[in-house]
Amino acid sequence: MKVFAEVFTKSLTKKGEELCGDSVEVVQSEDGIIAVMADGLGSGVKASILSTLTVRIASTMIKNRASIEEVVKTIINTLPVCRVRQLAYSTFSILEIDDDGKGRLFEFDNPAVIYLRDGRVMGLPCRELKVENRRILEYRFEALPGDKVFLVSDGVIHAGVGGILNLGWQWSNVAEYLQRLDKRGCFAAEMVDQLIRTCSHLYFDSPGDDTTVVGVGIRKPEPLTVLVGPPRGQGKGCRSREKTHRQRREKGSLRRNHRKYRFQGNGKEDYHKHGLCRPGGTSRRQYRRNRPRNRRFDNFNQVCRGLEKFCKQVFLFPPLPGRDKEKKGRRFHAGGPARQPFHPHPVSGGAGGQSRPQESIPSGGCRRQAQDSGGTGPNPEKVRQEGVYRALLDEKEAVALIYKMSENCYHIY
Amino acid sequence: MIEITVCVGSSCHLKGAYEVIKEFERQIPLYGLENVVELKAGFCLGRCAEAVTVKIGGKYFTSVASKDVAGLLEVVKNGGVKED
Numbered sequence: 001m002k003v004f005a006e007v008f009t010k011s012l013t014k015k016g017e018e019l020c021g022d023s024v025e026v027v028q029s030e031d032g033i034i035a036v037m038a039d040g041l042g043s044g045v046k047a048s049i050l051s052t053l054t055v056r057i058a059s060t061m062i063k064n065r066a067s068i069e070e071v072v073k074t075i076i077n078t079l080p081v082c083r084v085r086q087l088a089y090s091t092f093s094i095l096e097i098d099d100d101g102k103g104r105l106f107e108f109d110n111p112a113v114i115y116l117r118d119g120r121v122m123g124l125p126c127r128e129l130k131v132e133n134r135r136i137l138e139y140r141f142e143a144l145p146g147d148k149v150f151l152v153s154d155g156v157i158h159a160g161v162g163g164i165l166n167l168g169w170q171w172s173n174v175a176e177y178l179q180r181l182d183k184r185g186c187f188a189a190e191m192v193d194q195l196i197r198t199c200s201h202l203y204f205d206s207p208g209d210d211t212t213v214v215g216v217g218i219r220k221p222e223p224l225t226v227l228v229g230p231p232r233g234q235g236k237g238c239r240s241r242e243k244t245h246r247q248r249r250e251k252g253s254l255r256r257n258h259r260k261y262r263f264q265g266n267g268k269e270d271y272h273k274h275g276l277c278r279p280g281g282t283s284r285r286q287y288r289r290n291r292p293r294n295r296r297f298d299n300f301n302q303v304c305r306g307l308e309k310f311c312k313q314v315f316l317f318p319p320l321p322g323r324d325k326e327k328k329g330r331r332f333h334a335g336g337p338a339r340q341p342f343h344p345h346p347v348s349g350g351a352g353g354q355s356r357p358q359e360s361i362p363s364g365g366c367r368r369q370a371q372d373s374g375g376t377g378p379n380p381e382k383v384r385q386e387g388v389y390r391a392l393l394d395e396k397e398a399v400a401l402i403y404k405m406s407e408n409c410y411h412i413y
Numbered sequence: 414m415i416e417i418t419v420c421v422g423s424s425c426h427l428k429g430a431y432e433v434i435k436e437f438e439r440q441i442p443l444y445g446l447e448n449v450v451e452l453k454a455g456f457c458l459g460r461c462a463e464a465v466t467v468k469i470g471g472k473y474f475t476s477v478a479s480k481d482v483a484g485l486l487e488v489v490k491n492g493g494v495k496e497d
Contacts, residue, residue: 041423042457086462089427109427158421162455167434168421208456209422 001099003143004221005033008189009214010196012155014043015206021047022153022212025055029063032098036062037214039110039153041082041089047210050079054090062094068106068138072131093151095216097143105139105149111157113139114150114175119183121175147218148188150178155211156195160202169202188217415450415494418468422457425464429478430454433465436479437486444486470494 013020021043026035036058040050054075061071071094079088091109105113105124115122124139143149158168177198181191192215199211417437421430437452450469460466463475467485472494474485488494 039423042461087424087427089423091423154421154423154426158454158456161421162418162453166451166453168454 001221003097003099003101003145003218005097005143006188006217006219007033007035007214008192008217009037009212010192011213012196012200012203012207012211014155014208014210017044017210019045019048020212021051021210022155023048023051023055024212024214025059027059027063029096031100032096032102034059034062035095035151035214035216036092037110037151037153037212038090038092039155039210039212041087043210046082047090050088050090053079054092058092058094062096068094068129068136069131072108072134072136076132076134091154093214095149095151095214097149097216097218101143101218103139103141103143103149105137105141107137107139108134111152111154111171112137114152114171114178115141116148116150116178116182117144118146119179121179143218145218145220148178148182148191149216149218150191150195151214151216152195153210153212155207155209156199156213158209159199159211161208163204163208164202169199188215191215415470415489416453416468417450417489418453418455418458420456420458420460420464420466420468421454422461424457424461425466428464430465432479433467433477433482436482440482440486444490446486446489450489 007026009024009026011020011022011024021040022037023040024035024037026033028034036055038051038054038058040047040052040054042050057075057078058071061074075090075092076088079090081088092106093108093110093113094104094106095113096104107113113124115124124141127138127140129136129138152174156169156174157171159165161168174195178191178195181194186194192213195213195215196211199213200207203211419425419430419434419437421434434452434454441447441450441452455468458466458468458473460473460475465475465477467474467477469485469489474481477485
């Protein structure tokens, strides 16, 4: 695997509508990702139906290696015809990026793609296809780590139409804006965020059209190891907190003719043999399997709790030398309001080697922080390759991070 | 100032609203109307079946193609459309 593509998307819904008429779907295929964005004709429910159908059809068919001709034909023949406009229509962009960096993009009537490389908008070689009398643009490119691809719906290009801007924001200005953000060193996730926020401003917070941005950041794959500890054994969903058979019996919550009632022993032997020490209804093997030390995490909350624990452990580590006092103090003040964004460190034998935070963050939403490198540690690049990071975060940040990861990132390594 | 609003909703966009806008941009100086009209794009004007829709002053013109632009500007120049 040479590159890894992370996809972030955000939408604004036209004012007064409940549903967004643009849809985005990202699927993981065998050897890469496929991101599809569609903009249905009109707005609201009708548009939503059209675009959802389109993205579904396109993503599923492309995933199963159908050709673009087939996809377009299927979409055209499937979409319901709008009664008002006598048209069945939805624009779409289909972006495919393989793990080895090969990219393909099909575009039908959407604003042209904005491809950024090294802080510059890059023109991609494109070819025109005619399928069923529709003009489809096909781009092929080689994605390199650091590239960013933005698919935008026409709501972005038209932001501010008839309001502050006579003719809307226009493609060239959007591209320039993204270019500026990229030069500033923003992540794809941040750029999506910023762009959508700017659009919202241009619309005076009441969008005149559905607006969608899909940002794809290409990066080197970076395996992240997250150590997850057992849950504290409290709260809902934790098996070990369930009352044992004996406790339940004593409390009187068991019916007299309960099947397990006959196992009421007195000696210690009976107590273990008949499972009176275990939560009701669990066999001995099962109980062992569910014991906290090696329990499986069935739902996400528990993973979070595990991470909380993990973070507590992390805070017990001695401070790394080479950091100034103020930072040290901050770092060890757990539980307070989050002041420092997520800032992972390589485990580097106690030396002050600073990893480059912007590269070691596994997913979006975390702000890059300008930090001066302190001390002369081992080469951060080298340390980073070990794939072990020490995350310095307090509990709140950690939990927020995990939620962000699940929300934004389509595959977490 | 007379407002010329060209619809850029999906329907009109599909039928080439952008060509119409470009044509307007090109033709307005030729007719010397820079100070008389203001060109704007706008969202759906509600006449999707007869795209492209252009609203000049208070009047709607439907099924406009780029070749019709000159005619429309002629009308504007001759005072055929009033400010709304």
